[in-house]
Amino acid sequence: MIDRIDRKLLDLLQRGGPRPAAELGEAVGLSASACHRRIRALEAAGIITGYTARLAPERIGLGLDVFVDISLTSQSEEALTAFESAVKSFDEILECQLLSGASDYRLRVAARNVADFDRLHRHCLSRLPGVAAMHSAFALRTIKAFEGYPVPAGEA
């Protein structure tokens, strides 16, 4: 059961709060050891899946964020599987989800600039199998970047 302290811990950890457990404990009103124990429990419960570095995409030259909506020519099991494994094989495709509605896939890719997106378009997107239609939308500006999920009260 997740209580108020766990929620605050998860919130801090998702937002890149202080690493030393002593400071985390101080922030939530716990000793370092108790705080650390709770974090380990959250990890063991599979709630915290890992710790990752967050990068500034523009600092590594990835200034362009593009959503690509794709519909397939066939909805057969084989077509879906082939498409999905091709998607997974390209590092430039950051994420991909199957959406409700017109049985579309939506993926997100990162490119250095428009010319680089053209390269991606030819090198990756055009090689995805079974594509009937493709529509790209460029992100002009990020109003809110992902910084973690809100943690609802009392779960798990």
Place this chain on the structure above:
Amino acid sequence: MIDRIDRKLLDLLQRGGPRPAAELGEAVGLSASACHRRIRALEAAGIITGYTARLAPERIGLGLDVFVDISLTSQSEEALTAFESAVKSFDEILECQLLSGASDYRLRVAARNVADFDRLHRHCLSRLPGVAAMHSAFALRTIKAFEGYPVPAGEA
């Protein structure tokens, strides 16, 4: 200048590689101290912006991932600003971007289930100012979750 070792480090760190710098160093062929120094340099350069815990949304009861496309009634500066600050004020709105095309915003929200999305719809989305049209698409399945950017050679 980012060389091959930095790229490998960034790749490992984005994917939640081993925390001890000694193991990281072994993975890239460096001693622990040299490896640690490079990481600090990447942080100082603003390439690594922080370290965050990654959570399993379904483990905290957030089983539903929804994209919401929104167009506004007015494109005036005030309308955009009002809309964007309202977006930022809701924790349930995970991300938001302004897209090219029909001057649409796209946001992503997480909900516990369909009923909870209805609550979000009434509690958050309906309170966003200046909305002309809204269209939601549910993520049926995640083929590829975000696990970090590919790091192009020789940047910064």
Place this chain on the structure above:
DNA sequence: AACAGTGCGCGAGGTGCTTGCATATCGTCG
């Protein structure tokens, strides 16, 4: 009222981070 069960703080021991120093490597300039 006594008793498990849970979760806390404290403290010792071990691990990993952090930094100074000497050295190797590479590019540059005399």
Place this chain on the structure above:
DNA sequence: CGACGATATGCAAGCACCTCGCGCACTGTT
């Protein structure tokens, strides 16, 4: 062609932090 300067590395010591066992407080149960 040789020497110098800059950069990056490895090593080792000092230190901060994590980790875990222990005893205690609190809660709910019988």
